[in-house]
Amino acid sequence: MNNHTLLDLDQTAALIRAGKVLSLAGDEALLAQLPAGHWIAGTIPYFIAGDGGTESRDRVFVTELTTANAATVDIRRYTTDTIHRIAIDAPENGYTILILPAMSAIHAEFANHARDYEQMFLKPVIGWVAGTHLSELGEIAPKACDGRTGELLAEVAVALHVPLPPSLSATIHILNLFRPDPAADVITFPEDGFSATACHVNGQPALFADYLAERRINTRHPLVADYHGAHINTSYREIDRDAKTVRFYAPVFAGIEYRQAAPVGDYVREFDALATSGHGKAQFACNCILNYLYGELRGRKTGDLRGPATFGEIGYQLLNQTLVYLDVQHLD
Structure with missing residues (x-):
């Protein structure tokens, strides 16, 4: 079996009963029927599978962590007080x-x-943000699932800690199609948050919603900031014209300089170009639901990197409109 694949409920349950260590993604109703075991999961019906982008409510996306030892993995729950x-x-x-x-x-x-948590960026922390079918957005709460009990959790995160032997090493890779447009205005915000009303454009005060409308900004392309050489996206969620408020899928931060992203051509061709350097056999991967939608990835592959299409990606910190994957390699 490919260790990144869509399986039906019985096939998934058989792997769990066989003692495999798994990261799963699927519809809440399916996840609720799985037996207890060494797995974690999140709710989502969108995937980049072997045949390309697809939507399914009757299959589970299964990532078998072939380098994990069931005897040593550690599944934990985290709250706002412990994350x-x-x-x-x-x-x-x-x-x-x-x-x-x-x-x-x-x-x-x-x-x-x-980004301020102790030891963050010193150890590989990768993952994703669980979601729902887009038609149910705001009606059904996304959930994470603790496979030890099968409990689905709307306000708690789950983590799978995987120790490796000294002969192996894990590395996170972030594939980001977007770069700040050097000709774009410099945007800054007075406060941190998932929404913004006021901003500064090239140092001049403005209402961000009005600025986007007046400049006819394509909000399918994110804001991009340069964090010490790493390009980090902040994607647009919605614009409330009446309230003059712009909402994002990740927070903006006060004092950080943002520019609108430069246009992207064909998503699949661009992802293939980024991945041609060789990524080995990835243990885990996920892509963004916005790439799935805006890149029209249904039925189209992004190389051989497969996984859920998510409401956000984690590569140490929260990311938007990226593809993240994890390699585990033998040390020379």
């Missing part, structure tokens, strides 16, 4: 897969503060 320990609890050599339920308090806590 700051995520990297402290992570193995000294290994990796952590973290799943956050979207639009929850712990989602906001991690998004706003993960």
